[in-house]
Amino acid sequence: MSLDITKIRNDFPILSQQVYGKPLVYFDNGATTQKPRAVIDKINELHASTNSSIHRGIHYLSEQATEAYEAARENIRAFINARHAHEIIFTSGATGSINAVAFSFGEKYVKEGDEIVITAMEHHANIVPWQMLCERKGARLKVIPFNENGELKQEELLPLLSDKTKLIAVTQVSNTLGTINDVKSIIRIAHENDIPVLVDGAQAIQHLNVDVQDLDCEFYVFSGHKIYGPTGIGVLYGKEKWLNELPPYQGGGDMVDTVTLEKTTYNELPLKFEAGTTNYIGAIGLGTAIDYLKETGISEIHEWEQKLFSYANQKLSAVEGIRIFGTAKEKIAIFSFLLGNIHQYDAGMLLDKMGIAVRTGTHCTQPIMQQFGISGTIRASLAFYNTTEEVDRLLEALAKVKEMLG
Amino acid sequence: MTLNEVQDTIIEEFEIFTDWMDKYNYLIELSKDLPAIDPKFKTNEYLISGCQSKVWLHAGMENGKIRFTADSDAIITKGIIALLIRVLDNRPPEEIMNVDLYFIDRIGLKQNLSPTRSNGLLSMVKQMKLYALAYNAKNKKEQI
Numbered sequence: 001m002s003l004d005i006t007k008i009r010n011d012f013p014i015l016s017q018q019v020y021g022k023p024l025v026y027f028d029n030g031a032t033t034q035k036p037r038a039v040i041d042k043i044n045e046l047h048a049s050t051n052s053s054i055h056r057g058i059h060y061l062s063e064q065a066t067e068a069y070e071a072a073r074e075n076i077r078a079f080i081n082a083r084h085a086h087e088i089i090f091t092s093g094a095t096g097s098i099n100a101v102a103f104s105f106g107e108k109y110v111k112e113g114d115e116i117v118i119t120a121m122e123h124h125a126n127i128v129p130w131q132m133l134c135e136r137k138g139a140r141l142k143v144i145p146f147n148e149n150g151e152l153k154q155e156e157l158l159p160l161l162s163d164k165t166k167l168i169a170v171t172q173v174s175n176t177l178g179t180i181n182d183v184k185s186i187i188r189i190a191h192e193n194d195i196p197v198l199v200d201g202a203q204a205i206q207h208l209n210v211d212v213q214d215l216d217c218e219f220y221v222f223s224g225h226k227i228y229g230p231t232g233i234g235v236l237y238g239k240e241k242w243l244n245e246l247p248p249y250q251g252g253g254d255m256v257d258t259v260t261l262e263k264t265t266y267n268e269l270p271l272k273f274e275a276g277t278t279n280y281i282g283a284i285g286l287g288t289a290i291d292y293l294k295e296t297g298i299s300e301i302h303e304w305e306q307k308l309f310s311y312a313n314q315k316l317s318a319v320e321g322i323r324i325f326g327t328a329k330e331k332i333a334i335f336s337f338l339l340g341n342i343h344q345y346d347a348g349m350l351l352d353k354m355g356i357a358v359r360t361g362t363h364c365t366q367p368i369m370q371q372f373g374i375s376g377t378i379r380a381s382l383a384f385y386n387t388t389e390e391v392d393r394l395l396e397a398l399a400k401v402k403e404m405l406g
Numbered sequence: 407m408t409l410n411e412v413q414d415t416i417i418e419e420f421e422i423f424t425d426w427m428d429k430y431n432y433l434i435e436l437s438k439d440l441p442a443i444d445p446k447f448k449t450n451e452y453l454i455s456g457c458q459s460k461v462w463l464h465a466g467m468e469n470g471k472i473r474f475t476a477d478s479d480a481i482i483t484k485g486i487i488a489l490l491i492r493v494l495d496n497r498p499p500e501e502i503m504n505v506d507l508y509f510i511d512r513i514g515l516k517q518n519l520s521p522t523r524s525n526g527l528l529s530m531v532k533q534m535k536l537y538a539l540a541y542n543a544k545n546k547k548e549q550i
Contacts, residue, residue, distance in 0.1 A: 020426055343480035345459040350482075353426035361458050375479075376458065404427070404434060405481055 003304045008296065008385050011036045015385060022355025025390045030175050030203060030334055030381030031359055032225045035289070039229060042288040046281045054280045055254055055271070069280040072287030073270070079290050080220065081211040082237055086269040089243070090283045093234035094202040095125040097221035098169070100236055100273065101198055102129035104246040110166050112138035117160055117168040117195075119144040119152055120371060123175050124364040126200045130169060139166070146371075150177035150326035157186060161193050168197045172204035176365040176379065177326025178334030180208070187217050196242065202226055206383070207305060207332045209298070218242050224282060229289035233282030236273070243269050250275040301384045308382050309333040312391045316380075319398060321406075325372055333382035336363070339398060342405045344376045350404060351378075354397040409501055412493050413509035420513040429514065433485030440488040443475040454529045459483045461530055465537035471496050472541055474534065486515060486527060494534055499545065502538035507531060 009015050012034045017024050026034060046068075052061035054069050070085070077085045091097045110116070116130045120143050127141075134141050142160045146152050157168075168190050172183050187197045196218035201210060206227040212220050219242070224233035238246070248255055248266055252275030257265040266272045293301065312333055316322060321340040339347060348360035361376040362369045369376060380394060407415070423429045447464040454461045459480030466473045474495045478484040493509065494502050510516055 343459055343483075345480045346482045350427070350430060353430065375460070400427070404431060 003296070003300050003384070005304075005385070005387055009387075011038070011292075012385055013037055013040070019355050019357075020353050025356040025386075025393050027380040027382060027386065027390070027394065028357045028359050029383035029386075030226075030363070030379060032231070033206065033228045033383055034385070035228055035230070036292045038292045039285050039289050043230060043281055043285050046284060051281070053277055065280055068284045068287075069278075072283045075287040075290055076235055079210075079294075080205075080235075080237060081213050083213060084240055087237055087240055087243060089236040089238065089270050089273040090278055091221075091234045091236050091273075092232055092279070093223040093225070094200060094221045095129075095223075095234075097219075097234050097236035098126055098198070098200065099129045100249045101219050101221075101238075101246075102133045103249040105167060106133040106137060106139075107247055108245065110137045110139050113164060114139040114166045115142050115162065115164045116140075117142045117144065117157070117165055119146065119170050119181075120367050121146050121150065121152070121174045121177060121179065121365065122169070122171055122367075123200065123202065124366070125202075126169050126171060127367070144170075146177075146179070149328050150174065150179045150331075150368075151328045152179070152181055152186075154182065154185065157189055161190075161195065165193070165195050168195055169200065170197065171200040171202075172210075173201075173207065173332055173334075174326065174365075174368075175203045175334065175381075176336050176363045176368050176377070177328065178331040178336070178381075179326055179328040180204070180330040180332060182330075183217070184215055187215060191216065203332070203334070207302070209302070212237050224286040224289070227286070227289055228292065229286035230282045233279050233286050235286075240269065243273070248272050248275065252276040254278070296384075305333060305382070305384050308384075308386055308388065308391070311388050312380070312382060312394075315391055315395055319395070321402070325368075325374075325377055333386075335380045336377040337380075338374065338377055339402055340406055342401065344378045346405055347378050347398075347401050350401045351394075351397050354393075354400065356394055356397050358394075409493060409497060409505065413507070416489060416492070416509045417512045426514075430482060430485075433482050433489075435485070436488040437481045437484035440477070440484055440491065441475060443477040447475065448477060454533050461487065463487075463530060463533055463537075465534070465541070467541050467544075468496075470545070471498055472502060472538060474537075476530075483527070487530065490527075490530065490534065499538040499542035503535055503542060505535075 014034045050064050052065045054066040073088045074085045076088050082088060091100060110133060116139060118127060118130055130141055144152055144157050170183055170186055173180050183199050190197045198219040199217045201220050201222040205222040218239050220237040222235050225231040255267050255272050255275040257267050316335055323338045325336040338344060344360040348358055351358055359379045363379055443462055443464060448462050452462045452464050454463055459478050461478045463476045474491050476487045478487055
């Protein structure tokens, strides 16, 4: 069975609009994805009929909200095949999740002279929290490089590891290069050396089948808004054993067991890590987004994304004077490129006025730009609601950009 | 022409364009006419920070008036700079300090000036006004 793209596009109200009198082509899905009507309606419905503080009230609404919140947790558990629902912690996003681990893990396990390993293709969100940790503790950051195609030099991982290595943090998919990293073998090598691994799934969860038990990673993080859910909600998956051992990173309501003015004991998982009134409407909305994807058909979605990738890759590669940054064998439909000597910002402004939404700049990956010796790229990142006709529109628009600026 | 007469002329020039692409084509044309900045000012010292495109700006004083030269690595940005310079170049510092650049909004480029575009034009206007402020202070000091 294949996808009914017309129906799918109708499910996303924002896609049918015109910008500057041109039909919108939304190719900025790496930054954020659009929301299906089911999610929008769910958020409205929750505000209109169910809004109530969870885990606290004894009244009807509070119970309804709590039940829906915990059902969303279970939904996400099943989606990434975690062993337990209490291994799913709701956070503000992938950035929030990484910062939480960097703080809690760092407090407990990292001391002066220790090392954290990342890769040279990480998003700033998977660099800066570790640098901050290293500053706090006097630890050091070690970096796995990548080659000119944007593929990790995995053979350089093992020599980087030592008994000082406390954790490896690696992205499953690069938000700039589109590379799908073989995180499973990184995790295997890490485990052979007793090192835990955090996987940044922000660009992977919406495009690949993710099974955290199969990956065997200690931590997996992603954002709701990049998988067609609401903004301001994210997930931190952690293996039960690790989450039990880590100290909480925020204090407040709901994360406590008993509080006296002298001492506080903490609640059990997952609430230990969910201080304060959580974004339950976001969490439930994220659950709805996942339901929508399942109903649409995950394998059909992935199959269509593959076709879109092949089509766009072939068309873009044939553009005269184009330089595509990130040509890994395994990649998703993220295309970072430059057209001849045309500045990415000029191109982005013109594309915008032709109704095409792309991102220009460094995409929060300045080290990647430094490696290629460029100041930025134009990035087109596709999602399953995009079409080959939209790819053609991009190609026509790029021809116009070349004509005006070339 | 007074400063506002220049602004009004620019507004008139842009009124004939109904299509965005024509406006940008015009900006691209204008970028070609921007007088070159002295290469010795194309250094980090004269770079305006917070831009997706690089913008270099230099200001000097000539007969009580400020002379601006600038450059950018992005062509459309350079075209917009050319407009700013057309309005603000060769004016006394007090006039630049207090200027209301209404033409930007009227020709539809306001969004290029919002901080969210991070293209440095807002920083550019700020920097031009800062230069004016500095030269004004310097003038007063010399008069005392």
